[in-house]
Amino acid sequence: MINKIGTHLKDIETPELIIDLDILESNVNTVSKAYKDSHLKMRAHTKNLKSPYLARKQVEAGGSNGGVCTAKVSEAEVMLEGGFDNILIANQVVSDDKIERLCSLAKFADMKVGIDNIDNLNNLSKFAIKHNVVLGVLVEINTSMFRCGVRSSEHAVELAKHAVELEGIDFKGVMSHQSIKGLPTEDERWKVGEGYLEICLESKRAIEEAGIDVEIVSTGETFTFDIALKYPEITEIQGGTYALMDLNYPYMPFDIAVKVFSTIIDIEDDKITIDAGNKCIAAPNNATPLIEGVKSELVEMGLDYSIHKISDNKKYNIGDKVYLLTTHEDGLINRWDKFVGIRKEIVEGSWDILGRGCHH
Amino acid sequence: MINKIGTHLKDIETPELIIDLDILESNVNTVSKAYKDSHLKMRAHTKNLKSPYLARKQVEAGGSNGGVCTAKVSEAEVMLEGGFDNILIANQVVSDDKIERLCSLAKFADMKVGIDNIDNLNNLSKFAIKHNVVLGVLVEINTSMFRCGVRSSEHAVELAKHAVELEGIDFKGVMSHQSIKGLPTEDERWKVGEGYLEICLESKRAIEEAGIDVEIVSTGETFTFDIALKYPEITEIQGGTYALMDLNYPYMPFDIAVKVFSTIIDIEDDKITIDAGNKCIAAPNNATPLIEGVKSELVEMGLDYSIHKISDNKKYNIGDKVYLLTTHEDGLINRWDKFVGIRKEIVEGSWDILGRGCHH
Structure with missing residues (x-):
């Protein structure tokens, strides 16, 4: 595991479940302010x-x-x-x-x-x-x-x-x-x-x-x-x-803190293939994932990869990193054993997701 | 955990990932006979x-x-x-x-x-x-x-x-x-x-x-x-x-050994709700699960439950157990930490699925 504390995002091994701690803290503070008194x-x-x-x-x-x-x-x-x-x-x-x-x-x-x-x-x-x-x-x-x-x-x-x-x-x-x-x-x-x-x-x-x-x-x-x-x-x-939020509530005063950090492993015309699939994220029917920051559309989802069509003019290279966002936070987090907490693109810690996989 | 060795299927806690060891052994023997010489x-x-x-x-x-x-x-x-x-x-x-x-x-x-x-x-x-x-x-x-x-x-x-x-x-x-x-x-x-x-x-x-x-x-x-x-x-x-097989190959000389054993938690007309959903089984788009032994159709799938329409005249009661079968064995097994091996409806052992959740 090279995703140790202090590592810069550009150097971490992917795919990885990332929580942006600044965004998380901003979200919970919004509620605490509203409920304080x-x-x-x-x-x-x-x-x-x-x-x-x-x-x-x-x-x-x-x-x-x-x-x-x-x-x-x-x-x-x-x-x-x-x-x-x-x-x-x-x-x-x-x-x-x-x-x-x-x-x-x-x-x-x-x-x-x-x-x-x-x-x-x-x-x-x-x-x-x-x-x-x-x-x-x-x-x-x-x-x-x-x-x-x-x-x-x-x-x-x-x-x-x-x-x-x-x-x-x-x-x-x-x-x-x-x-x-x-x-x-x-x-x-x-x-x-x-x-x-x-x-x-x-x-x-x-x-x-x-x-x-x-x-x-x-x-x-x-x-x-x-x-x-x-x-x-x-x-x-x-x-x-x-x-942590997901794509379902853009109208609420919260931002998305949880994302799958992923590497582009193939490019063909306007389609990019990334190293995150169904094993990383809830499946399309209840969580059609999108690439953050550009207009994107899911083309195909395998267990270990997914293909996304990019409709902006953004140009990528193999090896570039992207964030995958989900419409279903519950299903996403259940796919992972740990999350990596980052702040300003630096790994601050890694925590076990103890409630993952609870079937009973 | 009550799913210990010697327990009868009717007494095990659900949902559970079951492998029928007789069927598994029959499947691997079919290949070994063909390749022996x-x-x-x-x-x-x-x-x-x-x-x-x-x-x-x-x-x-x-x-x-x-x-x-x-x-x-x-x-x-x-x-x-x-x-x-x-x-x-x-x-x-x-x-x-x-x-x-x-x-x-x-x-x-x-x-x-x-x-x-x-x-x-x-x-x-x-x-x-x-x-x-x-x-x-x-x-x-x-x-x-x-x-x-x-x-x-x-x-x-x-x-x-x-x-x-x-x-x-x-x-x-x-x-x-x-x-x-x-x-x-x-x-x-x-x-x-x-x-x-x-x-x-x-x-x-x-x-x-x-x-x-x-x-x-x-x-x-x-x-x-x-x-x-x-x-x-x-x-x-x-x-x-x-x-282990799945629903995709009924024309091959193998039977399905891996199933999710599940309890009926609600019944409404011809629909049964069971305690197995997306957390137990790959999601519908690449693995529409079916109830074994009857004509069934998936109506709705939540994280911890799914609703199935039964089109045979079979009558169920709340608490009855059913097997859920999948079209995508890879995705199914990745949802579980362990499987329970059964033989003639008796638990023979429980084994860790060491390769589950391998994202990298």
Whole structure:
């Protein structure tokens, strides 16, 4: 490995997963400034970052509640090992083997999990009693994705009522997750964002009207981090993408910090072939990568190379280096064991991505 | 981890990368029977397998020359560590940093590499002299893919003539790699396969006519493993996919040994959602996965789940287990750190996939 500390970018071996530390710090500072004096705090979502080190960067910047989200039990195990003791699995945990692992974690950390089904809730209680732990639960509210979450506030109330009666279960509140497609105008973004947040709050209010306290409203994401400030009832935002960013959010006040640094290995007319393919970056269907700084289009993607058509008049030579950008940060980071942190084109460090490859 | 030795499949935690050892052994035995008394031997291509353990299974079955292929220097490093000392990088190694690593390997193993460019060949010689090693070279012949390889036998002769003059370089012969699309009939397969092999042999003969010995003709792959037996001049086949197989070769005498074992986590009408997505399997564009044993169609693929439409009348329950099959074994195996070997539905062992994630 020649990518050691102090090496200049022009000398590093490629392909390499690069994080520009100046950009990362600027992104996390944008959020910490917005949340510093607010009721609203960030709960870093780590399904994107997959790294306790990077999650700590978010927390240490300020404006955070000190907790993290994960999508899976295996990711929660990595975050507990990385020093976090307040973890929300922003998803359902349904199979017995994984519920048992969740209970093991609850011996060492404040563990919370999403629920949208009464049988699953009963099962969580059964295993919590068996292991003598308490599991925090948040009713997940479907706002748009129709993947998980209750479809009505009546169902949310029913689950909350049941949760407060169950041994081993601590009812904490509600959560939701959503996404926005394409490149919305500022007006569209606010309208769509407010709509999603209000669906979540509708269930929160219905639960309170049924006489049950709601301590946590955990919702939002990168595209609503500022919109949520409008709602005093929202207690935390599940922000993931904002720290490292990808091509999906050019309209937000964040820059792309994570890139694949790659060498041009072949040139034919207006096409360049680089040494980064599907093994380095999520595949085209959910992440069509682009070369940074020029108009480029993906022509072909192999496992270890990709071909890009350059439509600017930029001329390249074999051996030149380029940055590849992605539309899907989560998939990108999952392809790598380590990232190299750079500042002003000099390697500042290399860190293991401990949450990579968590399948369970 | 509950996927320990002796566990029945029904009790293992999912998703899991499974290799059916009976099927694997049947596949490698098919090749070893065909090559046992032949001039033609197998050189296991390990860009698919990524595992010295699995490569050894191929070699130990018989009909092998004891060597392996890799696609990259980093994969060759893994195979040397795994006990192989006869390695062909069936690709070009072009950048200075990787040529230096190739030379380091050549101190411990018989290293061979593909060439298709005179500047690259000169550079290989320069570094071989610097490190006091000898690098074997094979001229790569383009037969159909127009990715690497010389486009004419004249160019092949030119490179061979130059190679035999160079210090630090041992000219070994020629190589080619090719693929076949779709589901050819037996006649089409033979016609296309013979055509590709003959393009490679044309360069081999031209080099010999120029008075240069050709020791190795390394060509073919799973779809020509039997066709190549017709040509006494071919010395070895670069066979990769045949050992574990994928959905691309139903017309060949091999079965699929590698699968993702997965749990159904949601059912809606004729659609099942399973706990295996892009983090487990190469993405749809180059590997549309299918559920084994029924007519199925991919509807949606997330990082940690996928939705499949079942068009048979098969009824499932949440918690049922299914096998997911892939069209791209290379991409699939690269997603996993380990595989679980099973025999008659019982876990027989779990092995690290040492070549996973080799980016360099």
